[in-house]
Amino acid sequence: MLADYLGLSPATVSLVLNSSPVADSIPQETKDRVFAAARHFDYRPNFVARSLRTQRSFMIGVLVPEVSEGYAASVVGGIEDQLLQEGYFYLVASHRHRLDLIEEYPRVLYQRSVEGLIAVDTPWNQQIPIPVVAVSGRGQAQGVTNIVLDHDRAAELALEHLFHLGHRRVAFIKGQAFSSDTEVRWNGICKAAKRIGLEIRPELIVQLEGDSPSPEVGYGVTHKLLASRGTFTALFAFNDISAIGAIRALRESGRRVPEDVSVVGFDDIQSAAFQNPGLTTVRQPLRRMGSLAAETVLRSISSPAADRVSRRITVEPELVVRESTCPASTRKPGRA
Amino acid sequence: MLADYLGLSPATVSLVLNSSPVADSIPQETKDRVFAAARHFDYRPNFVARSLRTQRSFMIGVLVPEVSEGYAASVVGGIEDQLLQEGYFYLVASHRHRLDLIEEYPRVLYQRSVEGLIAVDTPWNQQIPIPVVAVSGRGQAQGVTNIVLDHDRAAELALEHLFHLGHRRVAFIKGQAFSSDTEVRWNGICKAAKRIGLEIRPELIVQLEGDSPSPEVGYGVTHKLLASRGTFTALFAFNDISAIGAIRALRESGRRVPEDVSVVGFDDIQSAAFQNPGLTTVRQPLRRMGSLAAETVLRSISSPAADRVSRRITVEPELVVRESTCPASTRKPGRA
DNA sequence: CGTTGCTACTAAACCGGTTTAGTCAATCAT
DNA sequence: ATGATTGACTAAACCGGTTTAGTAGCAACG
Numbered sequence: 001m002l003a004d005y006l007g008l009s010p011a012t013v014s015l016v017l018n019s020s021p022v023a024d025s026i027p028q029e030t031k032d033r034v035f036a037a038a039r040h041f042d043y044r045p046n047f048v049a050r051s052l053r054t055q056r057s058f059m060i061g062v063l064v065p066e067v068s069e070g071y072a073a074s075v076v077g078g079i080e081d082q083l084l085q086e087g088y089f090y091l092v093a094s095h096r097h098r099l100d101l102i103e104e105y106p107r108v109l110y111q112r113s114v115e116g117l118i119a120v121d122t123p124w125n126q127q128i129p130i131p132v133v134a135v136s137g138r139g140q141a142q143g144v145t146n147i148v149l150d151h152d153r154a155a156e157l158a159l160e161h162l163f164h165l166g167h168r169r170v171a172f173i174k175g176q177a178f179s180s181d182t183e184v185r186w187n188g189i190c191k192a193a194k195r196i197g198l199e200i201r202p203e204l205i206v207q208l209e210g211d212s213p214s215p216e217v218g219y220g221v222t223h224k225l226l227a228s229r230g231t232f233t234a235l236f237a238f239n240d241i242s243a244i245g246a247i248r249a250l251r252e253s254g255r256r257v258p259e260d261v262s263v264v265g266f267d268d269i270q271s272a273a274f275q276n277p278g279l280t281t282v283r284q285p286l287r288r289m290g291s292l293a294a295e296t297v298l299r300s301i302s303s304p305a306a307d308r309v310s311r312r313i314t315v316e317p318e319l320v321v322r323e324s325t326c327p328a329s330t331r332k333p334g335r336a
Numbered sequence: 337m338l339a340d341y342l343g344l345s346p347a348t349v350s351l352v353l354n355s356s357p358v359a360d361s362i363p364q365e366t367k368d369r370v371f372a373a374a375r376h377f378d379y380r381p382n383f384v385a386r387s388l389r390t391q392r393s394f395m396i397g398v399l400v401p402e403v404s405e406g407y408a409a410s411v412v413g414g415i416e417d418q419l420l421q422e423g424y425f426y427l428v429a430s431h432r433h434r435l436d437l438i439e440e441y442p443r444v445l446y447q448r449s450v451e452g453l454i455a456v457d458t459p460w461n462q463q464i465p466i467p468v469v470a471v472s473g474r475g476q477a478q479g480v481t482n483i484v485l486d487h488d489r490a491a492e493l494a495l496e497h498l499f500h501l502g503h504r505r506v507a508f509i510k511g512q513a514f515s516s517d518t519e520v521r522w523n524g525i526c527k528a529a530k531r532i533g534l535e536i537r538p539e540l541i542v543q544l545e546g547d548s549p550s551p552e553v554g555y556g557v558t559h560k561l562l563a564s565r566g567t568f569t570a571l572f573a574f575n576d577i578s579a580i581g582a583i584r585a586l587r588e589s590g591r592r593v594p595e596d597v598s599v600v601g602f603d604d605i606q607s608a609a610f611q612n613p614g615l616t617t618v619r620q621p622l623r624r625m626g627s628l629a630a631e632t633v634l635r636s637i638s639s640p641a642a643d644r645v646s647r648r649i650t651v652e653p654e655l656v657v658r659e660s661t662c663p664a665s666t667r668k669p670g671r672a
Numbered sequence: 673c674g675t676t677g678c679t680a681c682t683a684a685a686c687c688g689g690t691t692t693a694g695t696c697a698a699t700c701a702t
Numbered sequence: 703a704t705g706a707t708t709g710a711c712t713a714a715a716c717c718g719g720t721t722t723a724g725t726a727g728c729a730a731c732g
Contacts, residue, residue: 010682010720020721025681048388048393050720080428089445094420107380241610270406275610287404347714348710388716391717676730677728682726684721684724688717692715694712694714
């Protein structure tokens, strides 16, 4: 229709607007006429038609357990930063840990012609003919690039902090068995403890259970810890949510935080800073992990030759010291 | 290619797979062969090609200020619930309140052939030839359906709660001037106060400023409130974030919450429940607002005849009573 | 004077399906 | 026997662009 108006063929218009090299021979005057008309009619070529011909959709699929959760939301925020800048959009699908959906969505997204896939905190063992980047979800499939936190360093940061404050009896809340981070993180803790010279006492370890995203789970295990186990002056929780629950339990048992027990969380979710006391925690650079993932997937798209092998990109955690930790009290610990 | 394999034409395959009425005359046996082959090869028609021909993309555009914020994330969660169920996907774009992006993204999304648009907490004054639903963003453009909270009821819930607890001197933190909710909410408060018989004292009103999503903003104005104004036994904040900041400020000034000052928040964000004390707040059914928006936009798509007029769908708030409110102390209030 | 080489375009194929308008053979009605 | 139906498909148009392979006209060249 632009073509009709200009008395040119659609081919010419297309060549000019896309500044194709073939259009080199077209005189500037004609080009200007085309551009002017395009601007005048606010012409925007049909994206679908163009996609069909060029086989490019400028879309990325993003797989998350649940968009509305803080963790995924932060990562998605970082992904978006990067993608929109490069003219890409993204389709989000939340699988809620349902295995059938984890299987199905990647295929559906692929059918929707996404050019790449980012899987956040999602187990991955498929093979799909487009670049895949996983954010903290151990993907064993080959060709998948992983963005992971340096868990060894994270454990080190937390334990060194506690150790320097004088804490020697430290309790731990391990993550749920199904969480992909649980194992690596625990290994990191063991390594760091050994290096620092901190003894990990089996009677001071509890493990989260259940999939609830509420502090309740941390609350429960902390009560168990208090009821039946040894004394401790500090607690390193698996995440902020469970740390918040733990603080509640500690308070109820008459212990003050941080005076009697120091508590360190993990993640640095939004509300960590808003807690009372402000939660000392190990921050994962979630937003950055998201934008790194996006960058990586875009790079793989533009240079398909490169990295067909699995890669691993590690990001560094950061200790955020707030008010839930303080020097271990010098008096001999009582029952805690 | 499926066609080749079957010795049939693409047309036939298409007709069968889409169970078009034209395929009525095709014998069941042939149909079965087609279905079997499709299953066998896990055939998935190219979505782009199909979109081009049918002019359907099964995509919705979602416009938010920022995905990673709790508010938008919750709404988007609700939107997703509904959309994915109906076979739709969605493209998200965050405008960060930048006016140029608020202008541009709807157009870009439209060019990307989304079939409808949901604008969350976003000013809207464009005209776009697809259904638009706004979630708590006063859209004056016609044809836009609005999903809004019943702010009158919300104010009533909060004020009645405080009034029944015996509070007569209530302070208020108003929202930022740019927030679309500020005005309606304040009107609701005034109406409810009058109905209940609660006096609103001008010296007990402060207003948030700045776009920071941190409790800092609430903290600041509360200190101002404490420094220069009259006494009060309760505080109704514009949102949970500012309520959290307010609690901090109150504590620092030596007041206990709730014993000296009861605090009511708004929204019921995730961390509201995790606060210490747990925050009493007015919950907006954000997830439900999202799924309502999605439902509405899908309905408009399927019955384009209907509602070309602006509509308004109101959802009801819910008072969540936790630990930040209690009966007003009977002793005469001191300086607060 | 025929050929080559530009210049300024355009016809037509193509992307991969969907859909309309037929086609062709067999069956049915007259 | 003949025209009208029906059953089982398919050719080809179509969606709206992009891209390849040309073409027509003119100038320069050998």
